[in-house]
Amino acid sequence: MMEAEKLAQLIAKALLDKKGTDVLIIDIALKSGFADYFVMASAGSERHLEALKDAVEDTLEPLEIFPRRVEGKKPSGWILMDYGDVVVNIMGTDMREKYNLEKIWGDCEVVEIN
Numbered sequence: 001m002m003e004a005e006k007l008a009q010l011i012a013k014a015l016l017d018k019k020g021t022d023v024l025i026i027d028i029a030l031k032s033g034f035a036d037y038f039v040m041a042s043a044g045s046e047r048h049l050e051a052l053k054d055a056v057e058d059t060l061e062p063l064e065i066f067p068r069r070v071e072g073k074k075p076s077g078w079i080l081m082d083y084g085d086v087v088v089n090i091m092g093t094d095m096r097e098k099y100n101l102e103k104i105w106g107d108c109e110v111v112e113i114n
Contacts, residue, residue, distance in 0.1 A: 002063070002065065004036040004037055004084075004085035004086055005025075005027075005036075005037065005111065007037075007060075007065070007083060007085070007086045008025045008036075008037040008039050008086045008111070009025070009111075009113065009114055010059060010060070011039045011056055011059070011060070011083075011086060011088055012024075012025050012039050012041075012113045013059075013113070014055045014056050014058075014059040014060075015039070015041040015052055015055065015056065015090070016113070017055065018051055018052050018055035019048070020041030020042065020043065020052050020055075020090070021041065021042045021043075021044070021093075022040070022041065022042045022096070023039070023040065023041045023113065024038075024039070024040045024041075024102065024110055025037055025038070025039050025110065025111040025113060026038040026039075026040065026102070026105050026108050026109070026110055026111070027108055027109040027110075027111050028105055028108050030108070031105070031107070031108055034087075035082075035084070035085055035086060035087045036085040036086065037085065037086045037087070037111070038086075038087050038088075038089060038101070038105065039086060039087070039088045039089070040088075040089045040090075040091070040096070040101065040102070041088075041089075041090050041091075042090075042091055042092070042093050042096050043090055043091065043092055043093075044092075044093065045092075046074040046075060046077075046092075047074070049074045049077070049079060049090055049091075049092060050074045050079075052079075052090045053070070053079050053081065053090055056081060056088060056090075057081075060083075065083065067081045067082055067083055068082045068083065068084060069081075069082045070082070076095075077091060077092035077094065077095035078090070078091045078092070078095045078099075079091075089101060
C-alpha cells in the first residue's frame with residue numbers, strides 16, 4: 001500500500017498533467033476520521049471532468065490501486081473518488097465555487113505539490 005501523501009501527490013500530478021485547474025492537496029488527517037488528504041481540481045466542462053477522472057484511474061490502475069468507490073457523473077458537475085486515505089474531488093468551476101470545500105477545511109494545511 002502506497003503512503004497516503006505520496007498517493008495524493010501522484011493524483012495531483014495526474015490532474016495537473018490533464019490541465020486540471022486550481023489543484024490542491026489538503027491535509028485533513030487531524031480533522032477527519034475518514035481520510036488523511038483531499039485532492040481537489042476544477043474542470044472547465046463535462047468532457048474535461050471525465051478526462052480528469054480517467055487520468056487519475058489511468059495513473060493508478062497500473063500500480064494496482066483502485067478506488068473503493070466513485071460517486072457522481074459528468075452532468076452533476078462533481079465526481080468524488082474514494083481511495084481510502086485520499087479522497088479526490090473533481091468539480092466543475094461553478095460547483096466548486098458553490099460548495100467552497102476549501103473554506104470548510106480552511107483550518108487544515110494545504111500541502112505543496114512537488
